[in-house]
Amino acid sequence: xxNSVMLTISFLLLILLLTFHLAGxxxxxxxxxxxxxxxxxxxxxxxxLYGTLMLSERRSGYIIMLLGSLLGQTTTVTPxxxxxxxxSVTASATIGPxxxxxxLPSAGLTVVVxxxxxxxATKMSVTAVAGSSVAYEFEPHGIxxxxxxxxxxxxxxxxxxxxxxxxxxxxxxGYFPDSKQITSVSELLNLNVNVLGQTSVLTIWHFSGYxxxxxxSSEE
Numbered sequence: 001x002x003n004s005v006m007l008t009i010s011f012l013l014l015i016l017l018l019t020f021h022l023a024g025x026x027x028x029x030x031x032x033x034x035x036x037x038x039x040x041x042x043x044x045x046x047x048x049l050y051g052t053l054m055l056s057e058r059r060s061g062y063i064i065m066l067l068g069s070l071l072g073q074t075t076t077v078t079p080x081x082x083x084x085x086x087x088s089v090t091a092s093a094t095i096g097p098x099x100x101x102x103x104l105p106s107a108g109l110t111v112v113v114x115x116x117x118x119x120x121a122t123k124m125s126v127t128a129v130a131g132s133s134v135a136y137e138f139e140p141h142g143i144x145x146x147x148x149x150x151x152x153x154x155x156x157x158x159x160x161x162x163x164x165x166x167x168x169x170x171x172x173x174g175y176f177p178d179s180k181q182i183t184s185v186s187e188l189l190n191l192n193v194n195v196l197g198q199t200s201v202l203t204i205w206h207f208s209g210y211x212x213x214x215x216x217s218s219e220e
Contacts, residue, residue: 077174077183077213079133080166083157092125092139102126108154109136111204117145124207134158135182138207148203153212155198166214168193173202176209185211 091102095113097120102111107128122143129135134153159166171193174185191212192201200212 075174075185075188075216077185077188077211078215079135079183080171080212080214081132081159082134083159083161085132086128086130088127088130090125090127092123094121094123096121104128104136107134107136108156108158110152112150112152113145114147114149117147117149118143119146129179129182129209129211133182133211135176135209135211137179137209138204141207144206145204148205151202151204151210153200153202155193155200159214160200162198168195168198168200170214171200171212173200173210173212176211179209182209182211183213185213 086107089104089106091104093100093102095102095118097116097118099113099115099117101113102124103109104126109126109128111126113124122140124143125139127137127139129137136151155161155164155168158164160168160171171191173189173191175187175189176182176185178184189202189210193199194201202210202212204210
């Protein structure tokens with residue numbers, strides 16, 4: 001298969017996935033979904049499709065595809081902050097098909113690994129990122145689960161605690177590919193927040209770095 005054909009197919013798939021991604025952001029409230037947003041997204045998609053299909057193998061087409069691919073880059077978020085910074089702390093355990101628990105009481109995090117999430121005994125660990133940001137790194141990176149893990153974060157002692165400066169219902173999560181840039185996330189994730197219990201719950205399908213955020217930096 002010619003490289004140009006493979007490139008065209010790859011970009012068509014990328015356009016499709018980004019369309020689903022935008023739709024998911026609107027459904028979960030990460031994007032407002034107003035007329036301007038929809039028209040803007042539609043216009044960008046049309047131009048990107050035109051460059052991919054009609055200007056294939058032309059310099060202008062490559063430029064349009066390159067500019068469009070930049071839309072799939074990371075998003076900068078504003079992290080949820082703890083009232084008191086913490087030092088880095090790690091919890092680890094070897095967990096098999098029967099499931100288990102990883103807990104960081106000092107960080108307010110509990111991760112439940114349900115039965116059948118993994119098929120063989122696997123050493124897992126979670127590390128709270130030092131400082132004020134509510135962020136964690138999970139190991140081994142990239143491992144995927146047959147059943148999602150449930151991570152519960154206490155909001156006590158954070159900006160989103162009862163009476164705090166942040167509305168807990170505005171919180172969401174994201175996963176960061178680079179531990180040196182924890183606020184640059186490659187995907188936004190929904191959180192289930194229990195306002196009365198002052199907790200937030202995230203389902204995890206694979207291990208990476210995860211951060212709880214209050215908004216996107218461009219919105220601040």
